[in-house]
Amino acid sequence: MNRKAQILEIIREVAHKDVNPGADESLFESGILDSFALPDMVSAIEREFKIEVPDADLNPRKFDSVARIEAYLDNRA
Amino acid sequence: MAFLRAFGAYLPSRVVTNEMLAARLGVEPDWIVSVSGIRERRYAGEQETVADMAVKAARDCLTRAGTDQSRIGLLIVASGSAERRFPGPAVTVAAGLGLAGVPALDLPMASAGSLFGMALADRLAGQYRDVLVVASEKMSTIVDQGSADRNVLILFGDGAGACLISEREGAASIVASSLHSDGAFANDLHLPFQGPLEMNGRSVIMQASRKIPRSIQETLAAAGRSVEDVEVFLMHQANQNLMDRVAQTLEAPAERFFSNISRYGNTSSASMLIAAAEWSQQAGFRPGMPVVFAAFGAGFSWGALLAAG
The missing domain is CATH 3.40.47.10 (Thiolase/Chalcone synthase)
Incomplete structure (x- = not known):
């Protein structure tokens, strides 16, 4: 499974919905995720990609779309 | 080490239900419950101040402790919604409680203020004997009642709480x-x-x-x-x-x-x-x-x- 597919799988898991958001589609403004799903998604990203997201990076904008999550992971690589 | 002697509270009488807000915000009352767990909140009267509510919560606390203000050596008042920039409400609360000469400290921190006040009181009780920590908020005046942000307006209510922390005794x-x-x-x-x-x-x-x-x-x-x-x-x-x-x-x-x-x-x-x-x-x-x-x-x-x- 490639990284984008992994991210989409995480989003579906925390949203409890079979969604397929566009790369730049806001996960929150579109209603795919609510505010309380955000911490779940970050925790799932940490587990899946074996990273620790420090509190200083807990900015919702960094995790607002598939493209932004990919960019964040690129920066962490 | 200090002791928690008693707690007190004051809630204004005006109840503002989700139904009252929902109509104004164009949302369903149950939506407010689902996103916050809140069904109703209290709003203070127009003339009722942060200090007014704080004094009432403090008196409730002292009554429940079975004591009066005579042993209070320090007053700490937490509020993020005080009516003026300075002095903060602590001195007004002190005056309302008859605590002339007792140091009165403001913690304008908002939500974490009462916890910080309790932790400070724990450390200061050895010097000041009984420390009264009061937290009072008139949030209805600082949220946008024009409902520009419905996610904010639905959350907040008014009220005050108090805790008496003592160097010598408590529950x-x-x-x-x-x-x-x-x-x-x-x-x-x-x-x-x-x-x-x-x-x-x-x-x-x-x-x-x-x-x-x-x-x-x-x-x-x-x-x-x-x-x-x-x-x-x-x-x-x-x-x-x-x-x-x-x-x-x-x-x-x-x-x-x-x-x-x-x-x-x-x-x-x-x-x-x-x-x-x-x-x-x-x-x-x-x-x-x-x-x-x-x-x-x-x-x-x-x-x-x-x-x-």
């Missing part, structure tokens, strides 16, 4: 506490000089979801205790969904988290002490009973405090 002793602040996200929850309270709810939830459980764990570890030992969690009543999430993260039964948010909404710094006052009337400390207090708010500032009967 429980303060065992440990941890306090933290991080200004990197100060603009995500703030009240500017002009304009209403502004909140980035996602940022608050994201940070609080991690920081509250961590500070609770840190406080318990410092005392050699574990989550399983804790019989009651008295948290800042910010949002029922947040309290449930903290319980889930800690793997603690949700029913151990005392909650009255459905009736009062989020009263910022006052909420934890109002919750403590209600809990102490309904149940209260038993010998050896560990209780955790925890709060998170603007700053961000957060922390936890462990008390044991």
